Amino acid sequence: MTSSLLLQLIINGLIVGTLYGVVAMCFVLIYKSTQVVNFAQGEFLLIGAWTCWWLVTSMELPFWFAFPMTFVFMMVFGIVLQMVVLRPLIGEPVISVIMVTIGLSIFFQAVIKSIFGVWAQPFPEIFPVKSVDVFGLAVQPAYLMSLVVSLVIMVAFAWFFKYSRMGLAMRATAFNQQVAQSLGISVKNVFAMAWAISAMVSALAGVVVGMVNGVSSALSFFGIKVFPAVIVGGLDSIVGAIIGGLIIGLLENLAEYADGQFLHLGNLYTVAPFYVLVIILMIKPYGLFGTKTIERV
Amino acid sequence: MAEPAVKPAADEIILSVNNIEVVYDDVILVLRGVSLDVPKGRIVTLLGPNGAGKSTTLKAISGLLGTEDGEVTRGNITFMGEEIANRAPEEIVRRGIFQVMEGRRIIEDMTVTENLRLGAFTRKDGAAAIRNDIEMVFDYFPRLRERVGLAGYLSGGEQQMLAIGRAMMARPKMILLDEPSMGLSPLLVKEVFAIIEKLCRDTGVTILLVEQNARMALKIAEFGYIMESGKIVLDGAKDDLVNNEDVKEFYLGGDKERKSFKNLKSYKRRKRWL
Known part of the structure; x- marks a missing residue:
């Protein structure tokens, strides 16, 4: 019995982990290409989830239409946010930009609360079944959908950065902005694109978590959980972000298992990732996959 | 100032820099009235010691000055008859000027091919044309073809070749080359310069070459400008410059008799051109 519970938790951990990974990837995308540490990443989830919720409940659109609409909205939102708030800050000290993203986070929290209230709202049932049987394990269909979509997004990211013209331009900008400009790349467009993709993909995670736990301000806490994932992976590695996400997802669920079975501390679930974060940073200060610049001798 | 040499009149001037002043951070005056003309399809070199403002001149042309808080505050730069001073670098690349930075x-952290594909970023003529041009670059630089790993692991000479190849990928009308000889062995310098000359001959691309290695630069250039502390102090056709006594002494060296300390004072005085 306990071993099947453990297995269930591991599967859950991996699925939630891919979600962490996707959001961490978005965070890294912004950090890499624009050197901005975006503390408002969690609010992207929040805004995305509420938008989708609003489209489905108030506008009564079918979910399969509302979901892509949310993506489109978030893309526009990301571009506008970059153009209006962050573009004027290009060239300002890092600390100012960080303060602005913290400000944005508080601002969005407040705006969302004033529009949608402080109570969690259940997401309307999208899937006809409560859980799907996968190799004898019960998995929520929303998680299954998130797993599929996350994997698609990861493959798409890999393709985008390896083969597409804009993806290469984004990598060039991450490497050195002046070099990118000398190649004819508009750094402003790259920045706007980074924010757009990041907002869009984070919204996916927001919608999925909202479907499982209900839509509420607590969603932005997911964004905070992403920090350990990002830092474990090394702040500027996209692969690291995914692996970091998986590690944190697994860890949470294993901590819950250990807590529930043996320790009975209460909420090891929430704090375990941060303990591990501290330990990993003590051993590998640049994270598991942090930058090693190429040095020729 | 020395007599301005007679410029090849029949040539069409593709780039014309007129009396520009460049200021960094609103206070530091770096260029104090630089003028130069580059005829189409030729190699022109800009020589001078460290800190003369050669790189700044190139960045003023390519628009990269803006990324370093610099600005052209006076004068103008025309490329194919159109004003380009203080324009965004991506616009200038689209107009056909590509700078290979120092x-x-x-x-x-990208492969050789990815670097080359990035050079073609502003082109809109499709993947097949770009693949073709990658092959062309490999024909110019056969040793790049075998390099499959990250570009960061290439040798200095190969990196320079890649940088030039990346510029070729943009199919520019004009390439600004900033010290391609930097950090290369004499043999590699020869190889790189031979390719620059071949490139100009084959494709008709105009080249403005900034160099410290005056001897090599004057071998392939048809016309040269010499800069010191933010001004052009001498210009002329290649042969005039090569035979000029001051140029010989300051830039070309090779004077057989050794300088003694007795002459150092007068040497230092003469080092100022104006």
Whole structure:
């Protein structure tokens, strides 16, 4: 019995982990290409989830239409946010930009609360079944959908950065902005694109978590959980972000298992990732996959 | 100032820099009235000691000055008859000027092919044409073809070749080359310069070459400008410059008799051109 519970938790951990990974990837995308540490990443989830919720409940659109609409909205939102708030800050000290993203986070929290209230709202049932049987394990269909979509997004990211013209331009900008400009790349467009993709993909995670736990301000806490994932992976590695996400997802669920079975501390679930974060940073200060610049001798 | 040499009149001037002043950070005056003309399809070199403002001149042309808080505050720069001073660098690349920056500046965490594809960023003529041009670059630089790893692991010479190849990928009308000889062995310098000359001959691309290695630069250039502390102090056709006594002494060296300390004072005085 306990071993099947453990297995269930591991599967859950991996699925939630891919979600962490996707959001961490978005965070890294912004950090890499624009050197901005975006503390408002969690609010992207929040805004995305509420938008989708609003489209489905108030506008009564079918979910399969509302979901892509949310993506489109978030893309526009990301571009506008970059153009209006962050573009004027290009060239300002890092600390100012960080303060602005913290400000944005508080601002969005407040705006969302004033529009949608402080109570969690259940997401309307999208899937006809409560859980799907996968190799004898019960998995929520929303998680299954998130797993599929996350994997698609990861493959798409890999393709985008390896083969597409804009993806290469984004990598060039991450490497050195002046070099990118000398190649004819508009750094402003790259920045706007980074924010757009990041907002869009984070919204996916927001919608999925909202479907499982209900839509509420607590969603932005997911964004905070992403920090350990990002830092474990090394702040500027996209692969690291995914692996970091998986590690944190697994860890949470294993901590819950250990807590529930043996320790009975209460909420090891929430704090375990941060303990591990501290330990990993003590051993590998640049994270598991942090930058090693190429040095020729 | 020395007599301005007779410029090849029949040539069409593709780039014309007129009396520009460049200021960094609103206070530091770096260029104090620089003028130069580059005829189409030729190699023109800009020589001078460290800190003379050669790189700044190139960045003023390519628009990269803006990324370093610099600005053209006076004068104008016309490329094919149109004013381009203080324009965004991406616009200038689209107009056909491509700068190969000092110190190569290839993207180290990308492969050779990815670097080359980035050079073609502004082109809109399709993947097949770009693949073709990658092959063309490999024909110019056969040793790049075998390099499959990250560009950061290439040798200095190969990185310089990649940087030039990346510029070719943009199919520019004009390439600004900033010290391609930097950090290369004499043999490699020869190889790189031979390719620059071949490139100009084959494709008709105009080249403005900034160099410290005056001897090599004057071998392939048809016309030269010499800069010191933010001004052009001498210009002329290649042969005039090569035979000029001051140029010989300050830039070309090779004077057989050794300088003694007795002459140092007068040497230092003469080092100022104006």
